[in-house]
Amino acid sequence: MSSLTKELTLVDILAKIGKWFYILLFLFMTVVPIIWLTISSFKTNFEFETQPFSLPSVWQFQNYAKAIQMGGLPRLFLNSVIVAVSTTGLNILVSAMGAFAISREKFRFNEALLNVILAGVLIPIIALMVPYFKIVSTLGIYDSLPGLILTYAAINIPISVFLIHGFMGSIPIELEEAAVIDGCSFAQRFTKIVFPLTKPGLVTAGTFMFIYCWNEFTYAMLLTSSESSRTLQLGIRFFKSQFVTDYTSMLAAIVITMLPTIIVYIFLHDRIISGMTSGAVKG
Amino acid sequence: MRNKNWKQILLFLAPVLVLFVAYFVYPLGFVFVTSFTDWNGIGAMEFSGLDNYLGLFGDETFRTSLGNNITWALVLGFVQIPLAAGMAMILARKPKGWKMFRTVYFLPNVISQVALAMMWLAIYNAEHGILNSFLELAGMSGLTRNWLGNMTTAFPAVIIQQIFYIGYFMIVILASRMGISESYYEAAEIDGANIFQQERHITIPMLKGILITTMTLALAYGMRHFESTYLMTNGGPAHATSVMGILLYRNLGALNYGEANAIGSILIIFGGATIALIRWLFSRNDNTSDSVQ
Amino acid sequence: MRTKRIILILALVLFALPGMIWAAGGQETGDQEIVLKWPTIWVGEDSKAATVAALVDEFNEMYAGKYQVVIEANPDYDAYRNKLNSQIAAGVVPDLFVFNPDPTSFSFYEGKDLLMDFSAELAGDWGDNFVSGSIEGATIKGETKSVPFEVGYTPVWYNMDIMEAAGVKSIPATYDEFFAAAEKIKAAGFIPTSQMTGGTNAWTSMLWFSHIAASLGGPKVWDKPITDPVFVQAAEILQMMYADGNTSKDAVGGDAGVAGGHFLAGRSAMFINGPWYIGRVRSDAPDVYAATKIGPAPGAAFSGAQIGFPQTNLAAGYTDDPRKKEAVVAFMRWMTKPENVKAIAFDSGAMFAVKYSVAAGEKVDQLQAQFMNAVNDASFVNSHFQFNFTTDVVAEFGQALAKMALGRATPEEFVQQIADKIR
Numbered sequence: 001m002s003s004l005t006k007e008l009t010l011v012d013i014l015a016k017i018g019k020w021f022y023i024l025l026f027l028f029m030t031v032v033p034i035i036w037l038t039i040s041s042f043k044t045n046f047e048f049e050t051q052p053f054s055l056p057s058v059w060q061f062q063n064y065a066k067a068i069q070m071g072g073l074p075r076l077f078l079n080s081v082i083v084a085v086s087t088t089g090l091n092i093l094v095s096a097m098g099a100f101a102i103s104r105e106k107f108r109f110n111e112a113l114l115n116v117i118l119a120g121v122l123i124p125i126i127a128l129m130v131p132y133f134k135i136v137s138t139l140g141i142y143d144s145l146p147g148l149i150l151t152y153a154a155i156n157i158p159i160s161v162f163l164i165h166g167f168m169g170s171i172p173i174e175l176e177e178a179a180v181i182d183g184c185s186f187a188q189r190f191t192k193i194v195f196p197l198t199k200p201g202l203v204t205a206g207t208f209m210f211i212y213c214w215n216e217f218t219y220a221m222l223l224t225s226s227e228s229s230r231t232l233q234l235g236i237r238f239f240k241s242q243f244v245t246d247y248t249s250m251l252a253a254i255v256i257t258m259l260p261t262i263i264v265y266i267f268l269h270d271r272i273i274s275g276m277t278s279g280a281v282k283g
Numbered sequence: 284m285r286n287k288n289w290k291q292i293l294l295f296l297a298p299v300l301v302l303f304v305a306y307f308v309y310p311l312g313f314v315f316v317t318s319f320t321d322w323n324g325i326g327a328m329e330f331s332g333l334d335n336y337l338g339l340f341g342d343e344t345f346r347t348s349l350g351n352n353i354t355w356a357l358v359l360g361f362v363q364i365p366l367a368a369g370m371a372m373i374l375a376r377k378p379k380g381w382k383m384f385r386t387v388y389f390l391p392n393v394i395s396q397v398a399l400a401m402m403w404l405a406i407y408n409a410e411h412g413i414l415n416s417f418l419e420l421a422g423m424s425g426l427t428r429n430w431l432g433n434m435t436t437a438f439p440a441v442i443i444q445q446i447f448y449i450g451y452f453m454i455v456i457l458a459s460r461m462g463i464s465e466s467y468y469e470a471a472e473i474d475g476a477n478i479f480q481q482e483r484h485i486t487i488p489m490l491k492g493i494l495i496t497t498m499t500l501a502l503a504y505g506m507r508h509f510e511s512t513y514l515m516t517n518g519g520p521a522h523a524t525s526v527m528g529i530l531l532y533r534n535l536g537a538l539n540y541g542e543a544n545a546i547g548s549i550l551i552i553f554g555g556a557t558i559a560l561i562r563w564l565f566s567r568n569d570n571t572s573d574s575v576q
Numbered sequence: 577m578r579t580k581r582i583i584l585i586l587a588l589v590l591f592a593l594p595g596m597i598w599a600a601g602g603q604e605t606g607d608q609e610i611v612l613k614w615p616t617i618w619v620g621e622d623s624k625a626a627t628v629a630a631l632v633d634e635f636n637e638m639y640a641g642k643y644q645v646v647i648e649a650n651p652d653y654d655a656y657r658n659k660l661n662s663q664i665a666a667g668v669v670p671d672l673f674v675f676n677p678d679p680t681s682f683s684f685y686e687g688k689d690l691l692m693d694f695s696a697e698l699a700g701d702w703g704d705n706f707v708s709g710s711i712e713g714a715t716i717k718g719e720t721k722s723v724p725f726e727v728g729y730t731p732v733w734y735n736m737d738i739m740e741a742a743g744v745k746s747i748p749a750t751y752d753e754f755f756a757a758a759e760k761i762k763a764a765g766f767i768p769t770s771q772m773t774g775g776t777n778a779w780t781s782m783l784w785f786s787h788i789a790a791s792l793g794g795p796k797v798w799d800k801p802i803t804d805p806v807f808v809q810a811a812e813i814l815q816m817m818y819a820d821g822n823t824s825k826d827a828v829g830g831d832a833g834v835a836g837g838h839f840l841a842g843r844s845a846m847f848i849n850g851p852w853y854i855g856r857v858r859s860d861a862p863d864v865y866a867a868t869k870i871g872p873a874p875g876a877a878f879s880g881a882q883i884g885f886p887q888t889n890l891a892a893g894y895t896d897d898p899r900k901k902e903a904v905v906a907f908m909r910w911m912t913k914p915e916n917v918k919a920i921a922f923d924s925g926a927m928f929a930v931k932y933s934v935a936a937g938e939k940v941d942q943l944q945a946q947f948m949n950a951v952n953d954a955s956f957v958n959s960h961f962q963f964n965f966t967t968d969v970v971a972e973f974g975q976a977l978a979k980m981a982l983g984r985a986t987p988e989e990f991v992q993q994i995a996d997k998i999r
Contacts (some may be wrong), residue, residue, distance in 0.1 A: 011477045019373050029447040030391050037398050046860040049837035052405035053413050098299030101292045120307050122554035124528050127547035129662040131310035149612035154306035166496040168554040186291040200458040220654045223649040237652040243852040246621050254398045261393045322663030325687040409825035432829030520829050520978030537968035
């Protein structure tokens with residue numbers, strides 16, 4: 001990157017202006033919601049409903065106290081962590097194995113199988129509430145964390161297989177051929193070659209998975225009923241009652257539930273991704 | 284031709300297949316079968332043939348919704364993906380603060396949709412919305428309106444707020460873009476190619492697989508789009524922003540399982556056809572690649 | 577090798593951890609106590625939550641070792657209703673639950689052995705606790721498969737400060753007076769009415785429509801088909817309420833937060849909602865609270881009507897087990913015991929289908945007292961639109977209303993669009 005020594009052409013200058021305009025426009029559009037959300041969570045409901053873009057006249061810190069206390073957030077937080085971590089692990093492991101078999105081996109139904117699984121991406125999941133309730137209650141895992149974990153892991157198979165398969169497709173098959181000559185078994189090809197090389201894809205898919213679990217509401221509501229198996233998103237709805245919604249306490253609860261995902265995202269995703277991409281790129 | 288590793292392949296596929304059959308094949312079978320019945324979830328199912336389907340295609344609201352879903356799919360696939368890809372290309376060249384940008388762009392995907400919808404409702408509001416205030420400040424008070432309560436602007440308003448959330452797809456594309464070796468770009472630089480030429484001739488061809496993957500996903504998300512519309516307008520005003528997911532949800536609420544599941548089936552069939560068409564178009568343009576993406 | 581080990585450990589943890597938690601949670605006490613699970617919306621921010629929880633605790637104490645009711649919190653009503661629908665379609669009914677009595681939910685009655693029938697029990701002295709007519713309203717073909725509980729009354733809320741500022745002396749008695757008052761209110765810089773076409777049911781405007789229909793068509797108006805001229809005329813008046821700045825600019829597409837927000841902010845003069853909103857006005861907008869006068873909507877062929885409807889019924893899943901049924905009935909009787917209902921009513925401001933007496937000198941909220949007077953003074957009480965139609969028709973009401981308000985449909989087309997949705 002020694003652009004300083006070169007003379008700047010018109011194209012370069014235009015590119016530079018365009019680039020920063022583009023970066024800053026999107027930055028604005030993404031940062032505004034977060035700022036707005038945070039500020040709003042310190043207002044009274046009256047201020048929120050009547051002047052949604054002003055600063056609070058008195059900062060309402062009690063919204064946060066209320067959010068933590070009333071929604072029972074600590075317990076729900078633990079449940080959300082268990083569900084999100086377990087689901088991500090289960091889903092990524094299962095999907096990676098499946099994607100590996102489909103993408104690295106040739107057999108008769110290769111393509112057909114992939115397309116059938118991909119079609120799952122299209123399905124409006126809300127249409128499946130009745131059958132999912134039946135499955136989960138038949139398995140005897142209604143109102144339990146395993147019920148949620150299994151359902152979430154299954155629902156996201158199409159997207160995970162799709163993403164991981166896409167990333168696996170870019171690994172040269174020659175690497176594996178060489179490994180087979182060296183005496184690598186089928187399983188070792190997966191664990192030693194493809195799995196490590198697909199890490200960016202796995203981490204990306206895993207991140208999506210984690211965030212999905214963290215933010216999912218409909219099935220958390222449908223498949224659990226007692227506090228011992230409920231997740232954070234249900235805690236947020238504690239501020240929405242039949243006739244009256246406590247918007248600002250709800251926003252406080254949203255901010256609280258959002259923080260862990262942001263932290264997980266920044267530390268896990270970015271670390272892993274940068275670690276991998278900076279080191280191991282070969283021609 | 285039988286693959287000699289078939290036992291291992293089967294072993295590796297088994298978990299996926301078991302979950303897929305339980306959570307997709309069986310439920311979809313249920314959806315398809317009930318879509319040919321009149322069923323309220325309580326009494327007996329009565330076979331009604333194609334009545335649900337004919338009824339839907341005869342219904343103007345449903346046709347509007349289907350059209351809106353197609354618009355959603357096209358906008359996400361052909362506007363949002365290029366925007367996301369453009370950002371990935373910029374960030375891949377590591378401008379100052381690129382790591383921070385990469386993280387920040389993704390954050391809207393972490394915020395609950397409920398909060399985002401509340402904000403956009405406040406932005407578009409006709410009485411105290413910030414968009415109208417801006418227009419008035421800029422001396423364009425003639426343009427102020429009830430953005431989400433207007434037949435012409437409601438649908439574009441709902442779509443536009445979504446376009447800016449490129450983080451999800453950008454992350455995928457960027458992860459792939461970072462895998463391209465720098466040596467290609469260095470070689471092109473020496474050959475005197477400018478940035479645009481480099482992106483055009485190196486990045487785009489090499490990212491083709493992931494671009495089609497993300498585009499397919501975006502189309503699928505457009506076809507089954509539901510959440511932000513439901514939270515912002517619930518399909519209104521006068522069905523102007525309605526999508527199939529909203530009608531499906533409303534029918535579920537009214538215990539019209541037959542009609543709800545017919546909508547679900549149509550959604551899957553139309554979506555599948557759209558995606559198959561797109562993938563076929565791309566694969567036709569490129570006969571040298573037999574890649575499935 | 578390391579990767580493999582990591583995967584193995586990961587897999588073990590994944591499968592073992594939730595399994596253990598589940599196993600630990602799954603151990604039941606195994607004694608003879610009957611445990612009834614009650615997924616309910618009366619939790620969290622709901623004004624009835626604290627008193628309902630206290631009553632359940634008291635019940636559990638009273639029947640310790642015999643019966644136990646466990647509240648399962650489901651504060652979000654739409655999600656609660658959705659879950660209930662899915663559960664019932666999958667053939668699983670909760671021990672105890674609540675529902676909105678409307679034609680969609682009443683179809684639960686059709687299911688064989690789905691809901692418990694209380695008709696035999698209610699025929700005795702228990703039935704005497706209820707306001708006359710309410711049990712009949714929960715009975716279909718001789719079966720009372722739910723217990724009437726909360727009722728809603730939705731009179732018009734008038735902000736008298738605005739009315740006086742605009743020079744309007746009294747609550748408009750006719751629609752001519754109403755629109756004359758609206759002109760003065762606009763001239764004074766206020767919004768005459770709060771309206772909304774959004775949300776699942778266009779709540780505020782749906783209630784305006786019900787009031788107008790009652791004034792034009794009288795007590796039996798819902799017996800007429802929706803295409804009847806009386807509804808077309810009601811639609812015309814509602815259309816006028818949306819025209820010429822008679823409501824806020826954000827009314828089309830607005831939700832309950834929009835309609836209520838303008839009233840709370842002291843911007844709109846006339847608003848409709850139930851007694852549950854009293855607490856919000858009192859805490860958020862004390863000036864508006866002090867200025868509010870509760871009254872009927874303007875009259876036409878009929879005057880002095882109020883809108884009232886069953887809001888929530890209590891129900892239970894069918895059971896063969898006589899002991900379980902006994903437990904359910906004991907709980908239902910407990911919840912509908914006049915003094916218990918009175919406790920909930922006093923703490924929350926809600927109104928009920930159960931009669932209770934208020935001793936002289938007991939302090940009632942001034943708006944709540946106005947509500948009770950408005951109901952007592954009513955020449956007749958009609959249900960609202962929502963009570964008479966299935967939920968998809970109610971949803972179509974808001975969509976059709978937006979179309980009419982935007983000038984894209986005539987009142988005739990408006991009622992026709994609704995009629996087309998009726999099965």
